[in-house]
Amino acid sequence: MSLGSILVIDDEPLMRLSMVDALQAIGYEVRDASTGNEGLDKVRKGRFDVVITDLRLPGADGLEIVQTCKKHHPSTEVILITAHGSVDTAVQAMKHGAYDYITKPFSMEELLLIVERVSKVVVLQKENRELREELEQKFSFGGIIGKNRRMQEVLEKVKIVSSTDATVLVYGESGTGKELIANAIHRNSPRSQHALIKVSCAALPETLLEAELFGHEKGAFTGALKQRRGRFELAHQGTLFLDEIGEISPLVQIKLLRVLQERQFERVGGNETIEVDVRVVCATQKNLKREVEQGRFREDLYYRLNVVPVQIPPMRERKEDVFVIAEHLLQRLAMRNQQEPKQFSRQAKEVLMRYSFPGNVRELENTVERAVALAQNADEVQAWDLCGQSHCSYRSGGEPQAGCGFCEELQPGKKSQRGNGETLAVARERFERVHIIDILNQTGWSKTMAAKVLGLSRKSLWEKCKRYDISSVDEPEEGQTL
Template sequence: MKGMKILLVDDEPLMRMSMVDALEAVGHDVRAAASGTEGIEVVKQKTFDLVITDLRLPGADGLTVMKAAKEQSPHVEVVVITAHGSVETAVGAMKLGAFDYITKPFQMEELLLIVERVGRVIRLRCEDRDFQEKPDDTFTFGGMLGVGSRMQGVLDKVKTIAEADSPVLITGESGTGKDAVANAIHQNSPRRQYPMVKVSCASLSEKRLDAELFGYEKGAFPDAMRLRRGRLELANRGTLFLDEIAASSPGIQAKLLRVLQSGKFERLGGKQILETDVRLVCATQRDLQHEVAEERFNADLLFLLNGVSLMLPPLRKRAEDIMVIADHLLKLNAVKAGKVIEGFSLGAKDLLTRYSFPGNIRELERMVERSVAMVGDGETIQPFDLCGHQSCPFAGGTPNEACEFCKEGLSSVASTDRSMNSLADAREEFEKRYIASVVEQAGGNRAAASKILKLSHKALSEKCKRYGISFSDEDQDLKG
């Protein structure tokens, strides 16, 4: 994220100058104060993202500065600086709302790492706030867009689930939009003003996932150079989204079950019992009942998660939504690319609605993104633009080398004429049908059809003569 607005309160001139220089060097906007009294006056005049304050200060102590900062801006984060003999006071400050503490003497890199973590939390909060401020069509965006009865049923259920506070299990094939549904649940829940923290269980080893979720104390393992708060702490009062929960180990599942039952856990290497208040939203493409039967998933955890569950249908079973989603994605990508795209041609729409999309919405997203990158400003997306495979039929390859998308498009054409034996025949038949559909779309107007097809009048006339396609304005052209 861009630099934060930081207030630094420290009465040691050299230390204060060193911290200001280090923070400004990485892009932050820093205001410094030399006493607690001065710090309190500053927070009354200006809003900050982060306050870094020593606990022992002249005029007013660091806890008083933190209280004043929180009163002025409830979402401001506070990091306290303490000496070795005052660690208990720093821990007390964290219980009162401080983000973290750092003990003197410290390396400047340690402070910058804490500030970086604060930045990540603030960024998550800003993303949630931005979404919350959008119009009330929250349930018609991205992968959740749809007009068919299947998706409308899902959207209605999401609205109901969002208002509750129970754990949620989202199932469905890869690419069906489980992440988008998790976002919608959080962003429309009473927890939306707090962070939504995401973890991909499949991308982390068991030890790494354990450390990410529960955090660790300094010295918990060889690389644990300092205390680190886990995702369960960062998501406190918000939502923790665990993608592909089935990939987690039985040990992790047992610890998560304890958190759901008691709201308590310990950091790795720690003895202190910590409490957290999070809503757990999990997603998987696996059959968890089967995973339980194979003793790969905790039955009690599944019982708790299954209380509120949601299954997302694959895109092939909601064909009526394909063009709704595709048109939406086209607008987003065109704006991002700074282009004006006329839309999808009839041929492109035909191929899109016929394709089975094994990669679901994620595959459609990549397809539209690639198409927008390929076509020029003011152009229309053609069937050939949709496929990025180098050896597709339309690029001059052979049917055996074609990607599945082009095979389906080709077979839909070939099925109308069983007498076609070659790739050339199939391509010619497709071109004939496609040009005829465009001429019909253009109302028989030669100029309009030429513009859509990006062909010269002469080239289009030759092809239409060859295929026996006529124009409504042909007589006028001949007379001219």
Template sequence: MKPLSLLIVDDEPLMRLSMSDALKAVGYDVQAASSGTEGVEAVQKRQFDIVITDLRLPGTDGLTLLQTCKQVSPRTEVVVITAHSSVETAVGAMKLGAYDYITKPFQMDELLLIVDRLAKVLALRQENLQLKEELAGKFSFQGILGKNERMRAVLEKIKLVAGTDSTVLIVGESGTGKELVANAIHHISPRKDHALIKVSCAALPETLLEAELFGHEKGAFTGALRQRRGRFELANKGTLFLDEIGEISPVVQVKLLRVLQERQFERVGGNETIEVDVRLVCATQKDLKKEVAAGRFREDLFYRLNVVQVVLPPLRERQEDILLIAEHVLHTRSAHMNKDLKGFSQAARELLLRYSYPGNVRELENMVERAVALGRAQEEIQPWDLCGFQSCPYLGGSPQDSCGFCSEGLTGAARKEAPTCSLSMARERFEREYIVSVLDRVGGSRTEAAKILGLSRKALWEKCKRYGIPSGRNGAEPESDED
């Protein structure tokens, strides 16, 4: 791997040499400059990963160098050096985009620690970019991830239908990504340069939905103080996405049918006939055929909407996509939160694959984002990070009080339904549960528990740390002792 490139800008020869030698000794590619002017010339000629600069420099000062660096190479991170009396100036530099600052005098280890931390952030950022490129090339299309066979078929259908003006009906459970499909259809269609207008039909009552779709004239109803164009007008030449189309009332169904048949309508309270050229994409989690049979949805409208149907499978039926999506969210959210995480532990991966995801992809994304927020830097994501419950059974809580995610991974019923747990994981799970039960029996005393378990206090402490078992009476690390 190519070493990170660093530029050191400092007018004190001894300080400049000391920093250069220390950073070169740990493997960085270091270049030095003795003034702000030299530093500006250097960043204009070459792109550095990190620039370390004193704020007080002859000629061009450190703040000017910082601003120049951010203009020329936005991805370059800058660390500023300042005296104790100029900390406010350093804070100002942070507002201008500096990554961190260090105050003189400082130990070289302090600087090395900052650079090491920054190097890990840059590595994570690069890994994230590479992952995005890989996903974009192989398993991603317009933000939709999937290597499951059914999802690949969905993506192919999207590509085929996008170039037409056919009405599309997207069917799938909540959280499966219906809006992403609508976005993809619009953004690769000939209408992509025009508006994509979205309406949630379930969020508005009948009267408001009608006015929202078709617009209204001034005075059409109480509160209509001026004329307003509806979503159909706003979407002219573009695409209109109607989410939860199964929720619209019979009155709105009639008006929508007319628009689809004649491509024209009147605003609420108006007489002027308005013609539109709109591509309609609809989505529903209801079975519209059953709604038609029950008399709640017009049969003629259903056939008008159901020209091309795209069915999104629930996440539980595309298991090979679970870790793909989870890893993608982990990398993107880690970069956003500036966290260096080592990925998912084996136990967390097993649970991710075992869970049924009633909330589908949306629930998985929320789980992973929560895990990133709760996860500890430089460590792996654990099951308790994913569920975020204090009563998580992996932390000694009751499965009945947890979120259902971890309890599904622990209950015997879940094991019978989905016996995909590896032998090593089953062994670790039993060991953890048994240690928790022994600790409960002895009131949390690790000395007593160690005697019962036939372990040294040190060995028990290490197992408790590994499994995330809460600290005992004092929570301190025990001194080494003989087994």
């Protein structure tokens, strides 16, 4: 098998042929060119992994070769051969994207070493690209990765809804990717050339939130020294992302309802009616339906917002995604550090699969990032790198560290969650919960099928899901799914 394809451009026949021979001898597929113009022609037509070119050539020079290469095939890497004294030009060429340079006179061993190093980078980049593309095609949309059946449905829904103007309400625990979904919807919508404006509704007290959303006139309240446009105005023709929508007060709820119905509002302290064209995407960690039932959220507003509900399952209910996302992060970190991606050790994989990730994808991201930093130059990320404590019990085989979620949750038979002092009833519940989630995963979250497999009525399955806080109980409203 060829190690890769190389083009050698040099006008000195002896030099050129020795390079060609040496490279062919160790398994590269080599072509050559004896003038700059012939080189340019071959660069344009062919696709080489590496181009080795003399800087000074008859016709086009090495600098032009670099520029053409980078323009036509950005993934091809170029090595320049320079004469003593032309190092400045070589440095300039590197600024244009050449990978490295070698100064004459050099031995074939020196050249082969550089070529080997560059080829490794090229292969790595190729693998990364292929992996990324595969991931993009199969399990991802707009940076949202999801192999799990329910996540695939989420991605499909997000894809479809992006091209419309429908209001989307994203449900999910903290760190599940609600904002990521809002970003994807906007970026893939016809409004992508306009602004995506984000407001965290929980961060501000009522009056400030009102002014933030709708703007205010000069003198509307103490401190309102000049007129200010609100987020709805700023998002005109674009998208407004209202995060933590479950937190807004009754007064803001009324104003919001009116904008959604009539696309009009007045600034705080103003009379002028302002019309806007805004697409709204909201997110909440709360069960908004329950908020309505308990009188904390207006029902009419709920229906205006819940046009397309998107429910993101928590990490612990889509174990298959843990690994896909973790692998993706390893690749991304390797690219950033220009290193070969690390692997997870077998025990580290086990830990990743068993841990519940209460902080969801955000916690997974932080965990992997920290682990890669701790693993330093090692090829493998170990279980104790994931935990991050210097005296991790995985390393020592001892007791779990106090305060370390990973060790406490995962060490078999440890006090915190299982074993000592746990009644049979508690152990049974713990098992039931995990088992129900497993079966739901296997049946693609069809509750009818899962109930059949589990030997339960649909109603008792629903009750158990509710009791164990398994998120699928929040079925979208009838007739409201897209």
